[in-house]
Amino acid sequence: MRYKGIICLILGIGGSIVSCNDDWDEHYSRNGSIPEVSLMDMILNDSQLTKFSQILMKTGADSLLTSTQTYTVWAPVDEALSSVDMDDEAALQRMVKNHIARYSNSTATEVGKSIYMLDGKVMSYESADVFNGISIVQKDILAQNGILHKLNDTIPYRYNFWEYISTQENYSKIYDFINQFSEKIYVSGGSNKKDSVFKDYNRLLQNYYYGIGWIHDEDSVYTMILPDNEAWDKAYEQVSPYFKVYNADEAVADSITKVQTGQAIVYGLTFGGRITDPGSADTLVTVTGNVIRSTKDYFAGYRQELASNGLMFLADGNLHLDDTCVWNQPIIVEGEDLDRRLVTASGTSAYVRDVDGTSVVKGISENSYLEVSGSSLNPGVTFDIPNVLATKYDIYVDFVPPAIDGNSRATEKTCLSYKMKVEQENGRTKYENRQGKNDEELIVGGDSVGDVYMKTVKVWSAYQFPTSDFYDAMWYLDEGNADKVNEISPKTTLEIKTNVTNAELNVKYVRRFRIDRIRFVPAKNN
Incomplete structure (x- = not known):
């Protein structure tokens, strides 16, 4: 098997080493060569992937797949894309980045090993024939710059918590409250003589001090209650009287009340880890250290949905708040x-x-x-x-x-x-x-x-x-x-x-x- 070393080297481009097994060697040693064709050309020439190739070109991802960088593509066949709206560019961008990863990731990759997609989502093989819950109909098709797998369905796009509230119009009020603390901060030691380096920062999106957690981070797993706009308004009406302040300038007083009320609400929403049945726990502790005791009532009536970084409990119309557990403490x-x-x-x-x-x-x-x-x-x-x-x-x-x-x-x-x-x-x-x-x-x-x-x-x-x-x-x-x-x-x-x-x-x-x-x-x- 004189090509074994060559194939392993190619699959390891970019620092990702992939194990080679006998089936892998046998498949690619039959003709004694690696196809001199890019991933994009391979997809263009596949009659089962015409729809996906159109999406790649519409989103500009075709340039990635013709480059010398190494990628792995999990491409849905045409039947899986029959209902895709080709005019929804944002949705197309999300789908493309949800089906491509850097480096080579063959089906010989260890089951359960984290694979980071272009959108930062973390996925894995459940077996040599299943990737992130979707069946692979043709696998390990080697191209000059990576590997192609064909899927019988699209990989569901799962929002992380931050993406969800920033894209769903009915959750704009919790998003607007948190986002008001977003800023650009200077990165010490990250500048050269010509350019200054800044990064996005939000004091609330932290997991220490008074932050509600890195809910925008794919590597951090949480359970979070998300109130829709109606639930947010009702919660605000319930909580804001506690933060009635005096200031000679009424606008300043109103601003203080809004900020303090919003914090009181969000400090009771995030919990570390993926908690599938929070109502069965005797107590739960929020990321901010508040102890919730009546957990069954606290989570009653919420819809549960998967997030890419945990579990969402969607509060439609009402948010169950416990004042003495969160903001009104001794x-x-x-x-x-x-x-x-x-x-x-x-x-x-x-x-x-x-x-x-x-x-x-x-x-x-x-x-x-x-x-x-x-x-x-x-x-x-x-x-x-x-x-x-x-x-x-x-x-x-x-x-x-x-x-x-x-x-x-x-x-x-x-x-x-x-x-x-x-x-x-x-x-x-x-x-x-x-x-x-x-x-x-x-x-x-x-x-x-x-x-x-x-x-x-x-x-x-x-x-x-x-x-x-x-x-x-x-x-x-x-x-x-x-x-x-x-x-x-x-x-x-x-x-x-x-x-x-x-x-x-x-x-x-x-x-x-x-x-x-x-x-x-x-x-x-x-």
Whole structure:
């Protein structure tokens, strides 16, 4: 078999090495030569491929198949192309690129091995007679610049997620929202003396930070819910009230609401991997890290279709959203967080205390808390509350009981007052106060010796915030805002201080308390 080495070398042009088997050798050693004809000429001279040859010439692909580059063509016979619209140039271009790959790919190629078509789609042989689900009627026809296989049908063109929403008119609203973040960025080190090199970039189309995934990448596999325009509009109506903001310029306020609402919607749509039955999972985690618990309801009623890079669940008319799983999550501020607190009363001492497994009080968040004390004046601390939405919250403060300092202090107690700063719809500030000597909920401590349970005070129930004070991911990812992060001053604050008179000091109350954390929990009656 003296041509074995020659054929293997040709099939390996461009770095793709194809194994040679006995059937391959026998087929091409009968006449002792490789046909001196290009793939295009071979297709033109095949009476079963007249329609495909016309499509190749109409799309300009004929020049590729007459070049010295090596290609593999999977050509549908005429019967398979009888219904093709020859006037739909975009569809013809998609079909051609879906049937041609670089390099030589014989049927001796390993079953399941990824073959990249000209459009980037990944396909493979399922056997020597089946390619990407389509039967091969004649295989391994060798040309001077590659290999021709004839198929009994066209290979279905499968959109990736990005292609689907960019080409389907009824999905234009989700496309327009994501596409607004598309830009050209300079590629460092990718320029020469004459030309600058730029690449397409979209902050949302990433799989890290706050991106929804590389849904435009054929090598990345996802499961994604795609809302049509009607579903998008209904979702926007449901979500946008949470992101109602005040700005002296109403156009700016509307723009902020639109961007933040759109992000809240898309952050609940993409899941890693191909999930054929998502409703059967106990929980699912989105690409952005949100945990979806009621998966059966979340995916109910959607149409499932294959994408080239995963599975699409098409939401026709309605999108099932779970606010507390995606955008309306609890806000937690740890007492020991230095960046979130400010001593607001003269003479106040505030110290971070750490605990370990031997602590008599269990369940302290992050194993640290803040101890606040003072004797001459009522000591107080004010906490910044970030990313409050225009919705209702139950507001809690978790306190560490005095028993943390031993039996001698286990029964001491203090009376507290709270003052919360809230932005109104007109941009003005309003203060909400809660204090009083007769409200037992405001009394912290006084536990019996050995009582080591955390003390939780519910300061407000279902408090409605008129406006949102939220900084979204796209804002943080904007390089222009990198230096502004430390300048952010939340519009919502909560001050906690003792409410103890001099007469009560050390007789009834002490001026000392210990804060584990503050929690703004979305109210259930929202």
